[in-house]
Amino acid sequence: MAWSTRELADLAGTTVNTVRHYHRVGLLDEPERRYNGYKQYGVRHLVRLLRIRRLADLGVPLSQVGVVGTGGENTPEVLHALDAELAENIARLQQARADIAAILDDGAPADAPPGFASVASHLSEADSSIIHIYSRLYDEEAMADLRRMVEVDAEAGAVGDEIGALPADADEVTRQQLAEQLAPTLAQNLIEYPWLSDPAGHLSKSAHVTRQTFIQAVTELYNPAQLDVLARAGILAQELLSAHRSADDDASPSVRHTA
Structure with missing residues (x-):
């Protein structure tokens, strides 16, 4: 035949x-x-x-x-490598299915940052974009912490929405008020997530690449008034953090004396 x-x-x-x-x-x-x-x-x-x-x-x-x-003779080695690759693909597909389910359940945009479907509706376009970029700069633990921060912010109020809608020519009073409203949240984040003050241990890229990418991203994604509010809030948050630490230091001797 x-x-x-x-x-x-x-x-x-x-x-x-x-x-x-x-x-x-x-x-x-x-x-x-x-x-x-x-x-x-x-x-x-x-x-x-x-x-x-x-x-x-x-x-x-x-x-x-x-x-x-x-x-x-290297057949087992080839098959083991292939099996590992297939396992990675299966894990990726399972994660994709889980992400799709979360997107559908929460009615989130399909392109919401990974893991942020439940809070996507509270994110401005700029915030969503910056989180996408963060996901390439920070490790999974840092991103999980960031998600918790966003969840708390979403429950706390509409400060983020106001900053997201802030026009580039916003007046001085509005900028200062928003900065003062945002500062306590930033300070609390610094207390609960100390690595924010020194993120080196959570970077997935070099410190140089992270710094340059962050600077370029925020300057393009946020307008001058928004950047001004974020900068002011950051300074105020550091002042609140210093006051918190000083209060803890003052309380420590009495605690030791009581003990």
């Missing part, structure tokens, strides 16, 4: 172009040709093609098919 290229491809559940590609890369021998010039494939070609397809379906790269197919 002899088969044409198309017949062989159909039997193996693949395409003529795939068979021809296997010829080009040396995985499948070229068969003899009939008197009319057409290839004629035999059982050995069919079996070889089926074996190649089996390994390809497992995910073995074509560059490794020859070695794995002949039972080379």
